[in-house]
Amino acid sequence: MTESRRPPTGCAMFGIYSGMFRRRRSNSMTSLSRINGAPPGTAEPEPEAGASAVSAPAYPAHRKGGVHDDSSLVHRKDVLPLLAPKNSVQHVHPPASKTAVHTTKTVNGGTKTAAAAATAAEYTGMAEELDKMIHDHQRVKGTTQLVRATSGNMMLHRNLGNLNAGVPGASARNSLDRNPKATNERKAPNGYAFSGLGNIVKEAKAPPAELCRALSHRTDPEKLKEMGNEEYREGHYAEAVALYDQAIMVDPTRPAYWSNKAAALAALGRLIEAVGDCREAVRIDPSYSRAHHRLGGLYLRLGEADKAIHHLKQSANDSTGADVSRAQSIKSRVAKCGDARKVRNWVTVLQESQAAVSDGADCAPQVMALQAEALLKLQRHDEADAVLGGAPRFGVDESTKFFGTVAHAYVLMIRAQVDIAAGRFEDAVATAQTACQLDPSNREIANVHRRAKVVASARLRGNDLFKASRFSEACAAYGEGLDRDASNAVLLCNRAACHARLSRYEKAVEDCNGALAVRPAYSKARLRRADCNVKLERWEASLRDYQVLIQELPENEDVKKALSELEAKLKSQRNGGIASRS
Incomplete structure (x- = not known):
């Protein structure tokens, strides 16, 4: 059908579309009857006489299966009112897989049945294959993008109906194929293209090569x-x-x-x-x-x-012999770790566990836990946190099933202790509680659980009192937590803040020293110590801390400003001393 310069009249358009609609619906219903096994003469209950409105069926966003009548493609609110008079209404219900197929025609107030419902067998052929292949490809590539038309069909090939999806090399079954140039020229300004029977579908790009390959090899x-x-x-x-x-x-x-x-x-x-x-x-x-x-x-x-x-x-x-030797070495080193742990020889535990990791046990939770525990006991809290932070985390259920209840409970106990040292008190309580549930008879795990709860409670009460400016009471609250964990860097640093607010700078520096001894990279404690040393006029000590801080926090404006002021003050003092001596 060639597009003319003057649009056809409404009557002409109605005649064209009505004839094409009847031919398409007749052919489609014959095909549906063959596919679904439904006899064409089965009657459908008649609607109320005089119905003049059409209720559009609700199309699912994605329909698996289903054979669509081509005539359903003209069922649009902006087309039907122009084509059909009030007493001639087309009711078209697109069938779905395993559902009834209904097509009813109402003319001049009367009702005639074109085809009726029948239970459809699951569809086969190209539609089924395309549906499954597209679903598989989406699962592989993690995308849900589909080229679909108003009828709900997933248009991958243009010969599945009368829609022109803009796929090069395909041929649509409509009269516009006789003049493809006219079809390509009829484009709406919004980027949509006209295709057969007046339907409008968005132009789509050709499917990528990866999709075609996935479909062909499914x-x-x-x-x-x-x-x-x-x-x-x-x-x-x-x-x-x-x-x-x-x-x-x-x-x-x-x-x-x-x-x-x-x-x-x-x-x-x-x-x-x-x-x-x-x-x-x-x-x-x-x-x-x-x-x-x-x-x-x-x-x-x-x-x-x-x-x-x-x-x-x-x-x-070929590498089996070397691999067996490595496995035997790991077995021996883990056994040595166990013996050394019993006598609290943490240096040996650390050395043997590190050697086991080097031999290939780089994802062994028990080996990593032994290494972290040794670092904790040697007051190297930052390193212990780094070891467990880089270890893979497995779920409780799969770890318990794979490694055993006792072994996984030990790993959780060490993780809880590392969380306490790092100031993650709530995580420590939860992890220790899980370990207790896995191994309720283990006294060591029970002690870690109690310590985690006490330290978490002390930090919480101390923070509340500090916010209320009750610094002496906050200092005492943090001290209660330190009674159970004397080397906890977070509690020491918090107590140092209370001492500083009470102008007890010497005690504040002592607490900061204790925090930095176990966590040298604890910037908050170092900054607090530098500030307290300034108050005590210990310029050199303060300068050393600020020089370290500027390396750790190069973008911190407060640190830059404090360092600049301190350097200027020291330079001024030196110049004054030289002048006085001269």
Whole structure:
């Protein structure tokens, strides 16, 4: 249909659209009857006579399945009132998968049934394939973008109906294909293009190559595995996991899919999940050497030396001998840590745990906890916090199942102590409580729990009193917490603030010294000590603190100003001393 310079009259448009509508609806209903198995003569209950309004059906945002009548595409509020007289109304209900199909026509106050409801079998063919492939690709790429039209169809190919989605190379089943130039020229100023039967759809770009590749290989597990390998090599581990999952869904009996997925999970730090997938690969094929080697390596990183040795010995990998030696070394070092801990030889515990990490147990919670505990006992709180901060965190349930209740309770106890030292008192209470629930008979864990509650309560009361300017009482409250944890840097620094407000600068400096002894990078304590030394006219000591602070806080304007003033004062004093001597 070629567009003329003068738009056609309303009568002409009505005749054109009515004829095309009847032909399309007849063909569509015949197709629907064939697909759904519904006999075309089944009657639908008649609506009330004289109905003159059309209620548009509610289209779901995303419909899985469903065969749409092409005539439903002209059901628009801004088109029907111009085309249909009051006594001739078209009722078109787009059918959905596993639902009834209804098409009713009302003419001159009478009602005639064109087709009736029938339970539709789940659709098959291109529509089903497209729906599943698009859903799979969305899951892989993490997007929900679809090219869809007013009828709810997901238009990936133009030959699924009469909509022109603007995809190059496709052909729409409408009369405008006879003159594609005219179709391309008929564009609305808002960026939308006209297509068959007067429908307007937004122009869409051609689907990306990645989508086409994903669609074409959806049902081929080997192709999915190759795509996952490519994503893995490029460092896209989450995408690789999703593709391996798709391959496993198609064929769960191939151990390589499980093993490759385990490698991607390990790269994401999900080591316990990776162990589960590797174990499944070994279960499917007990002679799968590569899976045994990968599983042994995972157990090695998690500190499970005996299990690592068992699986590494079943691997034919060239590096198996060296890996077995590393696993045996880790086992020996962990045992030495346990013996040294019993006699409170924290230097040995620290050395052996660090060596175990160097041997490969870099994600072993128990080894990391031993190292952090030794650092705490050696008054190196910042380092202990850094060790546990860089360790992977696993869920309580999976850790308990994988490492055992007692082992995980110990890890939680050490984490609670590190939280206390860092001033995260509420976290410490919660973590210690979980450890108590896992190992209620452990007295050491119970003591840590009580200490966490006392210290948290003391800090809270001290803060409230400080805000109320009751500095002496606040000082006493912080002292109660220090009675249970004498080297707590946060409580020492807070008490130093109370001493400074009471002009007890010497005591404030002492508390700051204690805080900085266990946490040298505690900038708040260093700043408070520098200020107190200024009040005591200890210019050199104050200058040293400000010089450290300017390195730690280079953008802090207060530190810059204080340092500048202090340097000017010291320069003035030196110049005055030289003048007096001369």
